[in-house]
Amino acid sequence: MVAFLLVYSANVEVTQNSQGVQIPQSIAQEQPKRSVVVMITKDHLFVQGELVVSIAEIRDSKTAEIERLRAVLNRPMLASDDPATAPAEEDPTMREITVLADKSLPYEVVKRVMSTCTHEGYGRISLAVLEKETTPT
Numbered sequence: 725m726v727a728f729l730l731v732y733s734a735n736v737e738v739t740q741n742s743q744g745v746q747i748p749q750s751i752a753q754e755q756p757k758r759s760v761v762v763m764i765t766k767d768h769l770f771v772q773g774e775l776v777v778s779i780a781e782i783r784d785s786k787t788a789e790i791e792r793l794r795a796v797l798n799r800p801m802l803a804s805d806d807p808a809t810a811p812a813e814e815d816p817t818m819r820e821i822t823v824l825a826d827k828s829l830p831y832e833v834v835k836r837v838m839s840t841c842t843h844e845g846y847g848r849i850s851l852a853v854l855e856k857e858t859t860p861t
């Protein structure tokens with residue numbers, strides 16, 4: 725059993741529990757880098773596994789950005805995983821965030837989340853997808 729886990733865990737990309745989110749598929753070959761993870765289920769929005777706001781609240785809000793998401797993204801602990809790199813010295817265009825969004829969500833919700841992330845200095849936003857299986861030719 726240990727040998728099996730050692731052999732098959734080498735190339736596994738660890739993401740937060742995405743239960744309740746059906747991620748779309750992709751044929752892209754490049755693997756995502758480590759970044760802040762925003763997960764949007766059918767009912768809630770999470771940052772690094774912490775519940776931030778419900779989707780109903782996002783839909784009901786009249787503002788272009790999500791205030792509660794902005795507050796969480798501004799926390800110092802999210803600015804950098806490397807304590808040697810101070811947030812003030814960090815290049816904002818290099819800050820990365822990965823969005824795991826349920827494929828059934830309205831585009832407007834995902835757009836507002838991504839807009840809020842951009843406004844808060846995350847210059848590189850990745851939308852998480854599952855690699856689509858291709859048939860050999």
